[in-house]
Amino acid sequence: MQEFLQYLFSGVTNGAIYAVIALGFTMLYKSTGLINFAQGEFVMLGALSMITLWSGFELSLPLAFLLTIAGVSVVGIILERLAIRSVRKPHPIVLIIITIGASILLRGVAMLGWGKDAHSSPAFSRNEPFEVAGATLLPQSLWILGIVLVIVTALHFFTRGTLTGKAMQACAINKRAAWLLGIPSETMVLLAFAMSAGMGAVGGILIAPISMSSYDMGMTLGLKGFCAAMLGGLGSSWGAVLGGLLLGILEALGVGFFSSSLKDGIAFLLLLLILYVRPAGILGARAVHRF
Amino acid sequence: MRNILFAVAILLAGLGISSPYHFQLLTFIGIHTLLALGLNMLMGYAGQISLGHAAFYGIGAYTTAILTAHFNWSPWLALPAALFLAVLIAFLVALPMLKLSGYYLGMGTLGFGMITYVLIREWSGFTGGDSGLVGIPPLEIGPVSLSSGRACFYVVWGTVVLGFIVCERLVNSRVGRALRAIHDSEQAACAMGINTAQLKISVFMLSAFLAALAGFLYAHLVSFISPNTFDFLTSIRIVTMVVIGGMASIWGSLLGATLITLLPEWLHIFSDYEMVVYGLVLMVIMIFLPQGLTRGLLDIYERSKRRAGVPSTTAKG
Amino acid sequence: MSVKGRSVLVCVLALAVGMLLSVSPNLGRAGEVYRIGGVFAVTGPSSFLGDPEKKSLELAIDEINSRGGIDGRRLEAVIYDTEGDPTKTVLAANKLISKDGVLAIIGPSLTPTTLAIIPLAEKEKIPLISCAAGIKITEPVKPWVFKTAQNDMLAVATIYEHIQKKGIKKIGILTVDNAFGESGKEQLLAQASKYGIEVVQAEGFGAKDTDMTAQLTKIRSAQPEAIVCWGTNPGPAVVAKNVKQMNLKVPLYQSHGVASPKFIELAGDAAEGILLPTGKILVAEQLPETDPRKSVLKGYIEQFEKRFQMPVSGFGGYAYDAMYLLAEAMRGSNGDREKIRDALEKIKGHPGVTGTFNFSPEDHNGLGADAFVMVEIQGGKWKMLTP
Known part of the structure; x- marks a missing residue:
């Protein structure tokens, strides 16, 4: 029981991180129908900027937090303005390759800026782990989980309750019709990019204290986040959270009850099974046809 | 005609080049061309994405490597075994997988690629695990060893020419037209009486065949394989080759594979800035030539010809 | 401009690529210079190995040159980045051998990348001194392959x-x-x-x-x-x-x-x-004065930290040792690879950063138990434990 609980905690910690990253994917997909393969790089930028601003420049925690999110959002906006919008005949696969190019570019820039070594940062609050029935949980894990829930709730009300949120969704459903109704669709896409990049930065900020951050951390995390988003159903915020937690817990249980070396294989196998049973993901509305 | 020209060009290139480095480089370009060609059939013509294509590359390479290095099979016996295994796995994977579409298909194939990668690494008794598998014999025809740079070059590019001929025939046949119909609209194709499911599976198997062939060549020409060569990044690189070269263009595969293989060699001089430049090049090509290099360059050529042509006609009028 | 136009275009492109490729290679040991090749994972996930290795090789070469080179000839390094990718390593090694005409190759940084170019080194008969740890590299012994990193x-x-x-x-x-x-x-x-x-x-x-x-x-x-x-x-x-x-x-x-x-x-x-x-490098200060390697270690640490403004690790030492071993073997060889290989195999008691090297026809790693000490981390510092 104690073991099981520890696996669960471990899974929830990882899973919440996957969930934040998946939210970034979902956010962008919902408003533009695009998968951004540079999402993991936003996470990396978030983590490294946070370490620099907080540990390096010793800014206060909230200030460093906000500055990091703002900075990474600007990177997202630049990416949209310079790269995505310039494509004349956007075929989804072309946009994917552009984001892959962008991810390599960002990784290269980060390597020049932060060097090739890993960096670590102190925890947000006191660092003594809680003990629940013999299993331990870091306060940082609770931070992560809490922030994920706050974000997803905020996102929920944003898309359902605000005019901007509704406008964004309208753009995704039919860009031309939305434009005819007077919605500035280009601004909406820009906003979506900024928000999803900011969300990636939040992911990075949350990971920085529990793990090690380096310029090449983005790819693995982006991949896991992508899986989580697919698992939960692309375009569904709650699905992203569910998918992330599920993936994290599956991985941890895979370690516990099978083999740690096979954990990636196990997680992906289950993922394929789920996709086979429910091709649109757990909370996905319908199979989406692209390409 | 084009293929004959191509074959002649290869023959001449093989005679003209002397540096082993250039042979090695061209050999890798050839292997990558085979990979891109297979994926292009799947992505460009049938419109199905695969983010796990390196798995078939790896299956081909590891099957032949294990059979020849551990069981002392002749490579020529291991070749059909490797191809058969890859095609069989492709068939089994395609059955459930091709139900999916779009990003979900991408996800499914990605998962398949990851599982294969993990299995290769963990089955270390046979595959040598992460450290890699050594002692793969070079190819031989009778007493003639094909281990020299020039021989490797001819073997690989001979295979590429054959692959081109087969794929070109296929594309221009009834099957090719059916494939393009699926690409444009699967439902319409279905309504026209095309057995879309069966056709998609067949193309998937064909692309696995070509990837396994590339894996076979890689294993015997380098004499060493390790799991890294067949990871997720490789899958992404193959997709990049196809898209950069031009989807639904057989010659685009050649161009894309050439560019993606040569680019890092050219960018060596940038040392630490290499990644930045590489990313930029990818982005710039895709932003300005979203149709890929073949189509894009043709467009530029046609436009410049038209522009050159316009003043002369107006002068006449 | 349909089929025919396309084919013309493709041919032109193919030719252009061919031209770009066939720039005639710089041949051999130009003039009075010995060229040494380096292949390291300078970027990518293993850059923590490759980066200091590259720097240390450059450092060693500059040191040797400032002392007048080898037999009056200057050394020159040609270093390529493998990114830890076996395919790129094979290409880089080919380039070093056929285009740059190097006398010997130092590196690669990793076991898989080393294993990938061993067939090539054996075929081309070029001394290869690997900086990777894997035991498969030197066991069984291959005539042209040596290594300086400690076995696991x-x-x-x-x-x-x-x-x-x-x-x-x-x-x-x-x-x-x-x-x-x-x-x-x-x-x-x-x-x-x-x-x-x-x-x-x-x-x-x-x-x-x-x-x-x-x-x-x-x-x-x-x-x-x-x-x-x-x-x-x-x-x-x-x-x-x-x-x-x-x-x-x-x-x-x-x-x-x-x-x-x-x-x-x-x-x-x-x-x-x-x-x-x-390796003793992290606790060089704590070594007894009697240790014959103390001066080598202190010299390396001082030079490295002065030149690159970064703390030293044990990894760069693999390439540094490889270069000094190679230099010792190259003396009097007049650029003959066969002689260099034979001389490498005979090196005994060479005090290096990683350990004392004693090569023999049966042992191409040549390190003994003195390559390692146990340390404990105390108060954020390395503390050598007495054996």
């Missing part, structure tokens, strides 16, 4: 001797899922019985994993008396943090793969009390 076998033996002295019988191991971790795991499992140790649980982790508590939980339930973690930064630092978080009251051993100041920085206070084997 030695590192495991050093750890196990320490464990045995503490009277510990049951250990859990946690290894990273790459070639380094795999080789460590192999040796840990193979040598355990020799020291009367039982491996009660063996787990792995991904190089980029963010949390290892699941693996540690599984290890904890097998009740080991010590945990050995085998990996390279940053994974082991996460393990150290997780061990502290879970409050596991057993000694934690790490491998020489984390033996750099970076590890202490990353793991923070979780590094306290961790034991690991390392």
Whole structure:
């Protein structure tokens, strides 16, 4: 029981991180129908900027937090303005390759800026782990989980309750019709990019204290986040959270009850099974046809 | 005609080049061309994405490597075994997988690629695990060893020419037209009486065949394989080759594979800035030539010809 | 401009590519210069190895040149980045041999990349001094292949001797899922019985994993008396943090793969009390004056830190030693590769950064037990444990 609980905690910690990253994917997909393969790089930028601003420049925690999110959002906006919008005949696969190019570019820039070594940062609050029935949980894990829930709730009300949120969704459903109704669709896409990049930065900020951050951390995390988003159903915020937690817990249980070396294989196998049973993901509305 | 020209060009290139480095480089370009060609059939013509294509590359390479290095099979016996295994796995994977579409298909194939990668690494008794598998014999025809740079070059590019001929025939046949119909609209194709499911599976198997062939060549020409060569990044690189070269263009595969293989060699001089430049090049090509290099360059050529042509006609009028 | 136009275009392109490729290579040892090739994973996940190796090779070459070179000839380095990719390494090695005409190759940094170019080195008969740890590189002995990094076998033996002295019988191991971790795991499992140790649980982790508590939980339930973690930064630092978080009251051993100041920085206070084997470089100051290698080590550390403004790690030493070994073998060889190879095989008692090298036809690694010492991290510093 104690073991099981520890696996669960471990899974929830990882899973919440996957969930934040998946939210970034979902956010962008919902408003533009695009998968951004540079999402993991936003996470990396978030983590490294946070370490620099907080540990390096010793800014206060909230200030460093906000500055990091703002900075990474600007990177997202630049990416949209310079790269995505310039494509004349956007075929989804072309946009994917552009984001892959962008991810390599960002990784290269980060390597020049932060060097090739890993960096670590102190925890947000006191660092003594809680003990629940013999299993331990870091306060940082609770931070992560809490922030994920706050974000997803905020996102929920944003898309359902605000005019901007509704406008964004309208753009995704039919860009031309939305434009005819007077919605500035280009601004909406820009906003979506900024928000999803900011969300990636939040992911990075949350990971920085529990793990090690380096310029090449983005790819693995982006991949896991992508899986989580697919698992939960692309375009569904709650699905992203569910998918992330599920993936994290599956991985941890895979370690516990099978083999740690096979954990990636196990997680992906289950993922394929789920996709086979429910091709649109757990909370996905319908199979989406692209390409 | 084009293929004959191509074959002649290869023959001449093989005679003209002397540096082993250039042979090695061209050999890798050839292997990558085979990979891109297979994926292009799947992505460009049938419109199905695969983010796990390196798995078939790896299956081909590891099957032949294990059979020849551990069981002392002749490579020529291991070749059909490797191809058969890859095609069989492709068939089994395609059955459930091709139900999916779009990003979900991408996800499914990605998962398949990851599982294969993990299995290769963990089955270390046979595959040598992460450290890699050594002692793969070079190819031989009778007493003639094909281990020299020039021989490797001819073997690989001979295979590429054959692959081109087969794929070109296929594309221009009834099957090719059916494939393009699926690409444009699967439902319409279905309504026209095309057995879309069966056709998609067949193309998937064909692309696995070509990837396994590339894996076979890689294993015997380098004499060493390790799991890294067949990871997720490789899958992404193959997709990049196809898209950069031009989807639904057989010659685009050649161009894309050439560019993606040569680019890092050219960018060596940038040392630490290499990644930045590489990313930029990818982005710039895709932003300005979203149709890929073949189509894009043709467009530029046609436009410049038209522009050159316009003043002369107006002068006449 | 349909089929015909296209074919013309393709031909033109193919020709252009051909032209670009066939720029005539710089031939051979131009003039009075000996060219030495280097292939390191300067970027990519293993840059922590390749980057200092590249710098150390440049440092060694400058030092030798400033002392008048070898037999009056200057040395020149041609270094390519492999990014840890075997295919790129094969290309780079080919380029070094046929385009740059190098006399010998130093590197690559990793076991798989080294194994990938061994057939080439053997075929082209070019001395190759690898900086990778894997035992498969020099066993069985290949005539043209040498290596300067310590075998994992030695590192495991050093750890196990320490464990045995503490009277510990049951250990859990946690290894990273790459070639380094795999080789460590192999040796840990193979040598355990020799020291009367039982491996009660063996787990792995991904190089980029963010949390290892699941693996540690599984290890904890097998009740080991010590945990050995085998990996390279940053994974082991996460393990150290997780061990502290879970409050596991057993000694934690790490491998020489984390033996750099970076590890202490990353793991923070979780590094306290961790034991690991390392080359003497990290504790050069604590060595007795009688140690014949102390002066070599101090010279290297001083030069490296002065020139590159970064803390030294043990990894750059592999390339530094390789260059000095090569230089010794090259003296009087007049650029004959065969002679260089034979001379390398005869080198005895060469004091290097990594250890004292004694090559022989049966041993192309040449390192003995003095390559490692056990250290404990105390107060954020390395403390040498008396053997």
